[in-house]
Amino acid sequence: MAKIITMTSGKGGVGKTTSSAAVGTGLALRGFKTCIIDFDVGLRNLDLIMGCERRVVFDFINVINGEARLNQALIKDKRVENLYILPTSQTRDKDALTPAGVGKILDELKKEFDYIICDSPAGIEKGALMALYWADHAIVVTNPEVSSVRDSDRILGVIQAKSRRAEQGLEPVQEHLLVTRYDVERVEKGEMLKVDDVLEILAIPLLGIIPESPAVLKASNVGMPVVLDDKSTAGQAYADAVGRFLGEKIEHRFIKPEKKGLLDRLLRRTA
Amino acid sequence: MSTQVAYRDAPFQLRGSTFTMMVLKVSDPRNPNFFPVLSGKIAQAPNFFRHAPVVLDLDDLPAGVPFDFESFVKLLRNLGLIAVGLQGGTKEQQDAALAVGLALLQAPRGKVEMFDPLAGTGRSPAQGLANVQAQPQQPAQAPAAPVILEPPPPPRASMLVTEPIRSGRQIYAAGCDLIVVGPVSPGAELLADGSIHVYGTLRGRALAGVSGDQNARIFCQSLEAELVSIAGLYRVSEDMDKDIRRRQVQIYLNNGFLHIDPVSA
Numbered sequence: 001m002a003k004i005i006t007m008t009s010g011k012g013g014v015g016k017t018t019s020s021a022a023v024g025t026g027l028a029l030r031g032f033k034t035c036i037i038d039f040d041v042g043l044r045n046l047d048l049i050m051g052c053e054r055r056v057v058f059d060f061i062n063v064i065n066g067e068a069r070l071n072q073a074l075i076k077d078k079r080v081e082n083l084y085i086l087p088t089s090q091t092r093d094k095d096a097l098t099p100a101g102v103g104k105i106l107d108e109l110k111k112e113f114d115y116i117i118c119d120s121p122a123g124i125e126k127g128a129l130m131a132l133y134w135a136d137h138a139i140v141v142t143n144p145e146v147s148s149v150r151d152s153d154r155i156l157g158v159i160q161a162k163s164r165r166a167e168q169g170l171e172p173v174q175e176h177l178l179v180t181r182y183d184v185e186r187v188e189k190g191e192m193l194k195v196d197d198v199l200e201i202l203a204i205p206l207l208g209i210i211p212e213s214p215a216v217l218k219a220s221n222v223g224m225p226v227v228l229d230d231k232s233t234a235g236q237a238y239a240d241a242v243g244r245f246l247g248e249k250i251e252h253r254f255i256k257p258e259k260k261g262l263l264d265r266l267l268r269r270t271a
Numbered sequence: 272m273s274t275q276v277a278y279r280d281a282p283f284q285l286r287g288s289t290f291t292m293m294v295l296k297v298s299d300p301r302n303p304n305f306f307p308v309l310s311g312k313i314a315q316a317p318n319f320f321r322h323a324p325v326v327l328d329l330d331d332l333p334a335g336v337p338f339d340f341e342s343f344v345k346l347l348r349n350l351g352l353i354a355v356g357l358q359g360g361t362k363e364q365q366d367a368a369l370a371v372g373l374a375l376l377q378a379p380r381g382k383v384e385m386f387d388p389l390a391g392t393g394r395s396p397a398q399g400l401a402n403v404q405a406q407p408q409q410p411a412q413a414p415a416a417p418v419i420l421e422p423p424p425p426p427r428a429s430m431l432v433t434e435p436i437r438s439g440r441q442i443y444a445a446g447c448d449l450i451v452v453g454p455v456s457p458g459a460e461l462l463a464d465g466s467i468h469v470y471g472t473l474r475g476r477a478l479a480g481v482s483g484d485q486n487a488r489i490f491c492q493s494l495e496a497e498l499v500s501i502a503g504l505y506r507v508s509e510d511m512d513k514d515i516r517r518r519q520v521q522i523y524l525n526n527g528f529l530h531i532d533p534v535s536a
Contacts, residue, residue, distance in 0.1 A: 042439055044458070053457075054509040057498060090458035091441040 002110035005117045006135035006173075008159070010151030012122030014143045015180040018216055018226065019238070020119035021049045023139065025225040026242030028083035032114040035074065038088040039131035040121035041096055047087040050077065051223020061089040064101035070108055079228065084113075094127035106134050124158050133164050137174045137245075139207060143181045144193040149201050152177075156202065176207035178241060183212040184257045195255060208241030210234050211254040292324050294358060295347075298331035300338060310350055316483075317351075324355040326376055329364055338364065340371045429465070436461070436475065443481075457497060463487070478505070479522075489522040494531070504529045 007020040017040075024036040037060060038046035047053040052075045058068035063086075070086075077083035089096065109116050120131035132138060138159050142152040156175060160166055163173050179195055186192045195209055210216075215232030219225065227242070229235040233254050240250045299305065313320040325347060329338060344354045356374035357365060365375050430444035432451045438458030442449065448465035459475035461467050464482045466489065473491035480487030480502040487501055494515055498507050501524050511531060518533045 054497065055507055057505065057507055090439045091460050 002113050003115055003136045004106060004110075004134050005115060005137040005139060006120055006132045006159075007117060007139050007141060008120040008128060008132055008155050009122065009141040009148070010124060010128075010155035011143075011148045014141050014148050015210070015216075016122070016141050017045050017049050017119055018220060019139065019141050019178055019180065019210075020046065020117050021225040022227040022235075022238040023242055023245070024115070024117045025077075025080055025083060026227045026239055027115050027117075027245075028077070028080045029227070029239075030242065030246065031082065033082045033084075033112065034115045034117065035084045035086060035109055035113045036117045036119060037086040037109075038119050039097070039127055040119065041088045041127060042090060042093045043121065044088045044090050046085060046119050047075075048223060049220055050085050050225065052077070052085055052087070053223070056087045059087050059089045060105070061092050061096045063105055064096065064098060070105060079224075094121070094125065094130070097127060097130040099130070099133070102130050103134065124155060128155070129158070129162055132159050132173075133162065135159065135163055135165070135173045137176065138163075139176045139178050139245075140202070140204065141178050141180055142198060142202070144179060144183075144187065144195070144198055146193065149193065149198055152202055156204065175204040176245065177202055177204050178207050178210065180210040181212045182209045182255070184255065188257055195252075206252070207244055208237055209252055209255055210237045210241070290324075292326050292355070294326045294328050295352075295354075296328045296331055297338075297343075298333075300332070300343060301336070306346055306350070313350055313352070321351050323352055325352045326356045326358050327354055327368070327373070328358045329360050330358075338367070340367050340373065344371055344373070430463075435471075438475070446482075449479075466490070476500075477522075485524045490520075490534070492519050493517050494520045499529075499531070501529060506531070 005023070007016045007023070009016050017038075020036050024034050028034040036046060036050070038044050039060075040046070041061060044059075047056055055075050058073040060073065062068040063070050063073050073086055075085045075087065077085065106116060118131040118135065121127040132155075138156075140152045140156060142148050159173050159175065165171060165173050177199070179198055182195070183192055187194055195206065199206060211233045213226075213232055213234035215229050216226050216234050219229055219232075219235075226232060226235050227238040230239065237254055240253065243250045327343075332338060347354050354373060356376045357368035358376045360368065360375075368375065429448040429450050430442075432442060432449070433453060435453040436442065436451060436455040436459040438456040441460045442451075442462065444463035444465065444467075446464050448468065449461055449463035450468045450470075451461065452470045454471040455461060455469055455473045455475045455477070457474045461469070461475065461477045462481050463479050464484060464487075465479065466487045467477045467479045469477070469489075469491040471491070472493040472495055473489075474495045474497070476498040477489050477491070477496055478498075478500040479489045481500075483502050485502045489499055489501065494511070495517060496508060496511075498505055499522050500506075501522060504524060504527075506529055515531050515533060520531050521534050522529065522531045524530070
């Protein structure tokens with residue numbers, strides 16, 4: 001049975017699209033047929049992060065409007081088997097997302113895919129609501145800082161009130177927390193919230209902690225999901241998160257400062 | 272306050288919108304060739320006419336000639352046309368039209384009768400592209416589906432835009448050429464029934480001849496486009512040759528092939 005995963009946050013710029021690309025690619029690497037849909041109509045970026053922007057002909061909105069068939073708009077990833085991207089329109093706005101149209105496409109995708117990842121836009125308005133309505137799972141992306149945590153709290157409330165599962169009284173949407181841009185050194189200095197502080201406020205299961213890493217920006221700029229960079233800490237942390245999502249017990253990494261060697265300490269002292 | 276809340280919670284939105292529709296001027300409905308001739312016309316461009324809304328105009332009908340709305344609408348329907356309203360008409364005609372569920376439309380002031388086959392079908396211009404078989408790998412082998420319709424196009428003016436076209440903006444030059452002086456950002460979309468000229472770098476999409484004009488061309492000073500299309504035949508940037516990128520080019524159709532040629536300065 002296909003599962004719909006919504007990547008959401010409330011706040012913008014916390015790493016929803018990066019996480020959608022990484023988690024979607026991670027699931028496909030594990031052999032699951034996965035489709036990532038960009039719900040950020042008018043501000044599309046998923047195609048850039050996935051490096052398929054030069055292959056976009058038709059988009060999500062064309063399919064909703066019946067101007068193209070679904071398989072004309074789906075873009076097959078060239079690096080990973082089983083991975084597809086459904087880009088969105090840059091020239092339209094969120095009003096182009098109709099509940100009936102989105103529902104029909106998701107139903108169609110559910111027949112073919114194991115996982116469908118809905119990359120939500122920021123905010124709690126129409127675009128975000130459309131992205132979370134059909135969710136079976138919600139991955140809430142949060143940065144370790146107060147405004148991001150508050151917005152995540154807000155979006156969790158929206159999921160619990162406005163999703164299809166809430167409306168129809170079904171089993172609630174399964175919530176997962178993904179803390180991104182976690183900078184251990186700044187957390188140690190007290191400049192950032194600790195994971196435990198975030199967990200205390202949001203009180204949902206922790207899926208993963210993605211360390212702040214230059215590899216993320218680099219990967220975005222070359223259009224490669226960071227999970228494919230298995231040398232980077234961020235890439236490894238995303239791979240771990242995917243494993244935990246699939247039920248594996250994996251210990252959290254990259255949450256303690258690296259032990260400094262003698263040489264480092266000497267250098268720091270003299271510096 | 273309470274009415275405002277009620278309004279905000281309303282289960283619908285009521286908005287004005289403008290559509291271009293075909294007007295069918297009926298002068299002799301009893302002519303036995305009426306429907307066969309109309310059917311032949313439709314056969315020339317079945318995609319343009321499929322389920323197209325049509326407004327009836329009986330102004331040319333001689334006085335005293337009876338007109339049976341019900342059977343006429345049914346016969347149109349059999350051809351795939353959907354009568355949606357009556358333009359002008361006498362009081363009796365209007366009453367009869369209302370009785371079969373047609374809307375009454377005011378005749379436009381002045382004589383503006385531009386034949387716009389694409390808009391007539393009530394579709395967005397982007398669908399001009401959707402009608403064509405998508406074969407991005409061998410775009411040139413895609414069938415030349417668009418049909419040039421008979422009524423001659425109106426004299427072409429052009430639409431001029433002299434500012435940078437930002438991402439997300441869509442500009443449609445209906446029935447004419449589009450001239451852009453300035454850069455076109457990625458994610459912007461230019462559409463024209465005629466040709467497209469960009470005096471700047473083209474980084475977004477450009478679709479010329481969206482109503483099917485195979486003679487339309489695209490010109491730009493530096494080609495970095497995401498997608499270019501003429502009369503529905505398209506090519507995405509990934510399928511464009513490296514040696515024409517960032518060059519001054521013209522793009523045109525020849526024998527059903529999409530050509531992108533450098534223009535020597």
